[in-house]
Amino acid sequence: MLTYTFDWSIITSGQYFDWLVSGLLTTLKLSAISIVLAFILGLIIAVMRMSHNRPVRWFALAYLEFFRNTPLLVQLFFWYFGSYKILPTAVNDWLVSTNFEFAAAATALTIYTSAFIAEDIRSGVLSIPKEQMEASRSAGFSYLRSMQYIILPQAVRITIPPLVNQFLNVAKNSSLAMTIGVMEMTYQARQVESYTFKGFEAFTAATVVYLALSIIITSLVNLYNEKVLSVHKAT
Amino acid sequence: MEPFFNFSVISDNFTYFMIGRFPHGPLGGVGLTLYLAVASCILSFFGGMILGLLSISRFRAVRLPALAFINLVRGMPLLMVIFWMYFLMPALFGKVAENNTVIMALTLFTSAYMSRIVVAGIEGIPKGQTEAALSTGLSSWQVMIYIVLPQGMRNMIPSFVNQFVSLIKDTSLAFIVGVSEMTHVATQINNRTMAFPTEIFIFIAFVYFILCYAFTSLSRWLEGRLSWSKAM
Numbered sequence: 001m002l003t004y005t006f007d008w009s010i011i012t013s014g015q016y017f018d019w020l021v022s023g024l025l026t027t028l029k030l031s032a033i034s035i036v037l038a039f040i041l042g043l044i045i046a047v048m049r050m051s052h053n054r055p056v057r058w059f060a061l062a063y064l065e066f067f068r069n070t071p072l073l074v075q076l077f078f079w080y081f082g083s084y085k086i087l088p089t090a091v092n093d094w095l096v097s098t099n100f101e102f103a104a105a106a107t108a109l110t111i112y113t114s115a116f117i118a119e120d121i122r123s124g125v126l127s128i129p130k131e132q133m134e135a136s137r138s139a140g141f142s143y144l145r146s147m148q149y150i151i152l153p154q155a156v157r158i159t160i161p162p163l164v165n166q167f168l169n170v171a172k173n174s175s176l177a178m179t180i181g182v183m184e185m186t187y188q189a190r191q192v193e194s195y196t197f198k199g200f201e202a203f204t205a206a207t208v209v210y211l212a213l214s215i216i217i218t219s220l221v222n223l224y225n226e227k228v229l230s231v232h233k234a235t
Numbered sequence: 236m237e238p239f240f241n242f243s244v245i246s247d248n249f250t251y252f253m254i255g256r257f258p259h260g261p262l263g264g265v266g267l268t269l270y271l272a273v274a275s276c277i278l279s280f281f282g283g284m285i286l287g288l289l290s291i292s293r294f295r296a297v298r299l300p301a302l303a304f305i306n307l308v309r310g311m312p313l314l315m316v317i318f319w320m321y322f323l324m325p326a327l328f329g330k331v332a333e334n335n336t337v338i339m340a341l342t343l344f345t346s347a348y349m350s351r352i353v354v355a356g357i358e359g360i361p362k363g364q365t366e367a368a369l370s371t372g373l374s375s376w377q378v379m380i381y382i383v384l385p386q387g388m389r390n391m392i393p394s395f396v397n398q399f400v401s402l403i404k405d406t407s408l409a410f411i412v413g414v415s416e417m418t419h420v421a422t423q424i425n426n427r428t429m430a431f432p433t434e435i436f437i438f439i440a441f442v443y444f445i446l447c448y449a450f451t452s453l454s455r456w457l458e459g460r461l462s463w464s465k466a467m
Contacts, residue, residue, distance in 0.1 A: 069447035071407035082433035214310035
């Protein structure tokens with residue numbers, strides 16, 4: 001049974017190395033695009049969730065509950081296989097002519113993550129004293145402008161650590177994009193395994209990459225917490 | 236392009252969606268999803284408890300490997316854990332059924348997350364309780380088992396339920412190794428019928444939503460009922 005011989009050279013150089021690197025780049029690109037879009041969308045949903053307009057608030061609530069309580073994989077399949085029926089023909093034609101797998105994966109990751117980010121932002125906003133909103137409203141700012149100039153700039157600073165963790169989640173979740181054929185890290189590891197039967201080496205490479213990503217990002221968050229947040233607390 | 240939805244594909248295959256070919260064949264669909272989630276939840280409850288206790292042990296030689304393992308698993312995507320198990324289990328134990336491979340992978344993955352809940356629950360109990368119990372002559376193991384854990388469990392339960400919700404969602408990844416749970420059944424039916432992907436995926440998203448939302452609400456309700464501030 002233990003006749004397996006290790007051959008690390010296949011993943012440290014040559015064609016398979018190139019595959020893994022291109023996988024890593026795709027993972028980073030997909031995660032970066034998704035986290036930026038998810039942040040914008042999450043911000044909008046968070047503001048809607050705290051709105052005083054009931055239908056707006058309920059829409060945001062339904063959005064949050066629905067996308068947080070369904071698996072990412074199902075959402076991914078919905079956008080990849082099922083979105084053509086709800087999109088206009090022109091959009092479909094355009095999507096098929098571009099990299100549709102990538103677009104579907106980015107859409108699913110963006111929407112799934114935005115629901116989690118919205119909740120992070122909301123708890124950031126709730127930690128800002130209520131008087132700030134009252135003061136800025138009495139100074140003549142509208143609700144949206146108070147959010148824009150007074151509340152959100154402070155809330156986002158508190159929300160940065162959970163947001164960075166969300167980036168880590170997106171990077172890990174982006175591995176699901178392999179199921180629809182996006183050639184990211186896990187896809188390439190799997191590919192190297194099928195070509196060489198060196199699954200141990202291939203999966204180790206991918207695992208090390210994910211771990212390195214998670215260690216780097218976690219250390220950055222810790223650094224930020226120590227350097228930035230503690231300074232603000234002190235002053 | 237057909238603008239209207241046609242949900243007859245759901246009603247035609249409803250039993251298959253729910254239990255697969257169960258009475259006459261293997262369990263599948265929603266039934267298998269729940270079986271995988273419940274089995275991994277029970278196993279990872281114990282796994283998380285053990286890992287959590289190991290990770291706060293006084294002994295470095297015990298604590299560090301446990302922490303290393305927890306962080307290793309938490310740094311990996313679940314899909315990667317499933318591939319590792321799929322690849323390693325046969326090498327280690329010979330032939331293993333896919334269902335069990337997936338349950339093992341989900342258990343390993345969730346145990347690492349549950350261990351953090353256990354540690355947080357234990358740390359939420361005031362130090363004075365441990366000191367008082369130790370001073371009555373209980374050993375440190377007895378203090379943990381009879382005094383700290385039973386109280387800490389109150390704080391852990393809502394988080395455990397949340398973890399179960401994550402598990403229900405995570406079982407969808409079993410699709411990748413060919414376990415015929417709900418998502419796999421959906422892709423099968425989609426491949427067979429070809430014409431109704433939108434209806435099929437909206438339907439299973441809805442089923443997942445009902446399952447998960449029920450337990451999310453349960454966890455919120457428990458959180459209100461079991462919180463310390465109310466108990467005191």
